[in-house]
Amino acid sequence: MGNAISRRDFVKTAGVLAAGTGTAFGDGPSPGGEGPIVLAPRSVAPVVVSSANGNKYRNGGSRTCVEEAFERIVRGEDVLDALVAGVNIVELDPEDDSVGYGGLPNADGVVQLDASCVHGPKKRAGAVAALEGLRTPSRVAKAVMELTDHHLVVGKGAQDFARQLGFEVEDDLNTERSRRMWLEWKRRIDPQHWVDPSRRSEAGRAAARAMIAEGLLDPQHVFGTINCNGVSPKGEVCGVTTTSGLAFKIPGRVGDSPILGAGLYVDGEVGAAGSTGRGEANLFSLSSFFVVECLRRGMSAKDAGIEALRRVVSRTEKRLLDERGYPRFGLRFYVVDRKGGFAGVSMYAKSVPSWMDAFDPPAKVVSFAVCTQNGPETRPCDVLLDVDPPAEA
Numbered sequence: 001m002g003n004a005i006s007r008r009d010f011v012k013t014a015g016v017l018a019a020g021t022g023t024a025f026g027d028g029p030s031p032g033g034e035g036p037i038v039l040a041p042r043s044v045a046p047v048v049v050s051s052a053n054g055n056k057y058r059n060g061g062s063r064t065c066v067e068e069a070f071e072r073i074v075r076g077e078d079v080l081d082a083l084v085a086g087v088n089i090v091e092l093d094p095e096d097d098s099v100g101y102g103g104l105p106n107a108d109g110v111v112q113l114d115a116s117c118v119h120g121p122k123k124r125a126g127a128v129a130a131l132e133g134l135r136t137p138s139r140v141a142k143a144v145m146e147l148t149d150h151h152l153v154v155g156k157g158a159q160d161f162a163r164q165l166g167f168e169v170e171d172d173l174n175t176e177r178s179r180r181m182w183l184e185w186k187r188r189i190d191p192q193h194w195v196d197p198s199r200r201s202e203a204g205r206a207a208a209r210a211m212i213a214e215g216l217l218d219p220q221h222v223f224g225t226i227n228c229n230g231v232s233p234k235g236e237v238c239g240v241t242t243t244s245g246l247a248f249k250i251p252g253r254v255g256d257s258p259i260l261g262a263g264l265y266v267d268g269e270v271g272a273a274g275s276t277g278r279g280e281a282n283l284f285s286l287s288s289f290f291v292v293e294c295l296r297r298g299m300s301a302k303d304a305g306i307e308a309l310r311r312v313v314s315r316t317e318k319r320l321l322d323e324r325g326y327p328r329f330g331l332r333f334y335v336v337d338r339k340g341g342f343a344g345v346s347m348y349a350k351s352v353p354s355w356m357d358a359f360d361p362p363a364k365v366v367s368f369a370v371c372t373q374n375g376p377e378t379r380p381c382d383v384l385l386d387v388d389p390p391a392e393a
């Protein structure tokens with residue numbers, strides 16, 4: 001990259017910018033005229049925060065998502081452009097089977113992708129859902145934001161929109177691996193056709209459970225997504241979320257990721273939040289919106305995220321609670337505030353294998369990715385429920 005800066009340069013730049021943090025806030029009026037007065041920062045320590053996959057996949061290059069986005073932000077690039085360039089790395093990496101190209105397909109073997117983005121300073125948003133044939137739905141979401149009067153375009157309309165703009169539309173986004181996984185799942189659930197929808201759905205779950213137990217599927221990627229939020233040295237906040245959604249979902253199922261207020265919410269005067277995990281739980285409480293409202297009332301990024309998880313638990317239907325009264329699913333939020341405060345929070349410290357009952361999960365510590373002037377890191381999330389995740393989801 002011709003205009004790339006060295007790590008030492010950007011650390012130096014960020015360090016200088018960060019030197020003013022904590023003392024450089026003026027008494028700016030609240031432009032919205034509602035809620036408490038929002039302090040307008042003159043200089044903040046830039047930060048990019050994302051789900052853990054944002055510091056894992058490189059698509060054969062040298063940088064992870066959070067690293068790429070952070071370097072671009074520090075160079076002065078538009079924050080949303082930088083974040084989208086970051087998540088593009090994960091979308092294009094066939095190794096991440098929860099996002100973009102290589103994402104696991106729906107029950108019919110078709111890869112359908114969802115994405116959303118919000119530009120805080122511009123007060124604009126765009127999203128796509130059930131989009132087929134495009135490896136980088138985040139870019140199409142950004143085009144919806146930039147070029148249309150709308151916030152959400154779905155299905156065939158979204159694909160046509162992308163084609164008209166010159167995006168490459170492919171017939172089939174499956175990789176060899178995602179197709180193999182789908183074929184294996186299909187083989188297991190449908191020895192005799194799908195006559196009884198309820199039995200079909202139970203068979204589908206049993207098949208996925210067995211495939212996880214055999215090490216074919218990663219339980220973390222039955223649900224899976226990347227959310228990435230960032231703040232520039234000027235306090236400009238943006239966010240993006242992109243996903244292939246729930247693996248082997250009912251065709252047309254859309255989760256939280258492309259829904260403003262659910263999988264992503266940004267208020268440029270306050271902060272940003274986005275999520276990964278059981279989209280339905282998040283949709284039911286519009287949790288990202290709730291997180292940002294908690295920030296607005298003065299909560300820290302961590303407390304705001306934990307409060308949203310608490311709200312989700314209190315609004316969870318009985319069928320989704322275990323015998324202890326705890327949710328049988330995982331949910332995580334990634335939060336930044338306009339002053340550069342950030343957090344990754346999770347329902348449980350260890351991973352939950354979602355709806356796969358009777359499966360003994362190889363529980364992993366749930367973490368998030370962050371890039372600051374100290375470089376990219378993967379850190380454990382702060383946790384709401386300090387108990388073992390449900391043994392049976």
Ligand code: ASP
Binds near residue numbers: 222225243275
């Ligand atoms: N939240 C996404 C969805 O429900 C999936 C995930 O993040 O794991 O579509």
